[in-house]
Amino acid sequence: MRFRDSASFVLETPIQSEMDIQEILVCFYQTRKPNYQFSGERHLNYELTYVDQGVLYTEVDHQNYELHAKDIMIYYPNQFHAQSTDKDHFCSYLTLSFFLNGTLAQDLKNKVFSASKEMQETLKEFVSSIQKDQYMNKEFSLVLLKKILILLCQCEHKKETPDIDKETKDPYLNKILDYIHSHIETNIRIEDLCEHFSISRSTLQVMFKEQLNEAPKEYISKLKLERAKERLQTKKYTVSEVAYQLGFSSVYYFSRKFKKTYGISPSEYMDSIRK
Template sequence: MHEINLYEKKIIQDKDFPVQIFENNIREIRTIFSEHWHEHIEMHYILDGAAVFLCNHKPVYGKAGDLIVINSNELHTGVTKTPVFDALVIIFELDKFSEEIVNYNMIFQTLIESDDKIKRLLLEIRKEDSEKKLGYKLAVKSDIYELLTYLMRYYVVESISDKEHLKRNRDLDRLNTVFQYIQKNYTEQLSNQELAKVVHLSESRFCHLFKESMGQSPLNYINEVRLQKAYLLLQQKELNVAEVAAVVGFTDYNNFGRLFKKKYGFSPSEVWERIGTMHTTTN
């Protein structure tokens, strides 16, 4: 079986320009990117449309003009909520830009809504990267420095100690084995005891570690994974809603519908019907 690893090691080749800039231009309601985590800072500035981003499985709803900041070592994925979705994505190695932020282990606010200064800086970065005129790398780096300074002063929600930072990294790395196991076996009825054995911990110690790291119980996390898989299956429109619920591991159809609507803001049948309407319109 192909090994599932949610850790993504981004390698930025240009040491003088340790940043990746690109746009997501999506014309359907679907997953933007599969769940993963890495040590880099990732920013999504929404140019058009709306989406829900899941950071450590906590939903963050963004619309045009909003900035989504994915802090380092956060599990994250995203799903569009509108048929038209455009976003500017910037991924960079924080330690190459600011030892000050790294040293203070700053955690930025995940959702920043309609900030005019952030909008100006990000659109300047987009323009410089698009035109690539002489000196554009310097201009982009300058704008990123200004952006980071602004975020440090107004949008830091937490600064953690080196000890806590290292502990969080170790815990997430340890739990990565559990995440992989869940991704392979989410259709089964998994127990806390079974998951605890994967990382050689007692059930109580495992549950405490998981809740502390993820902010939710293992069962809630498993259901989140199932819901993500269900969304993808509904988009394919090969199975009806009841079949999808059963395939991803839900034994209670009503509970599946309730959890799905709570997570995405609409029912499973609405996704199924919407995809069907879109297919009919485009054919």
């Protein structure tokens, strides 16, 4: 048996798990109508919430957060948490309650994460696995949950937006993605990328389509909007400032793209964030 693309290696130090999931206590998927209110609770276990559709507001230790579709948040043991929806939005979300031997890294506490494609696919596999009555499937569900938590830890460690893929199987494309991420605050044009990397426009289009299933322009726009969403959440900048910082041609264009993607204008999004 041969492993392709692998150099010879020897494991010199034993690997010990730092994350031991002891038990999954609760797993359910539900849809809440507008004006739903859950007064809150605290318990001894961890709880993961993943928003599939809609908008969910949550209060954690007297701080308010807003979760949109594909967002994840983890409540830690003994953390008070309440949940609600507003008068305009429903919410469908997945809840996982689990015990760990030991403690989960504090890096994930009191933060909202945007799930990467890999996290989304792993969550789908988890839900499918936990419902099947097959040999070792329940054990496999524990492994999948552990994978989700590890991916969250890795994303926080790298300080990257998990929703945007930055690594592919193509080293050359990875260099292009690194360049885009480091220059996202500028007006990145496709012709500039082609000139900088000495590549034709058609070749660049094919690389993105085959590896990321989207055009370069769509990728750049998506990344800019993710960064914009992060900055608007802080409420440190105006809509105009965010548009200018991320190299949008105009505030009008930025607002139109934002609303088309998230279903809400940037100003409405800022007003809806309860802090």
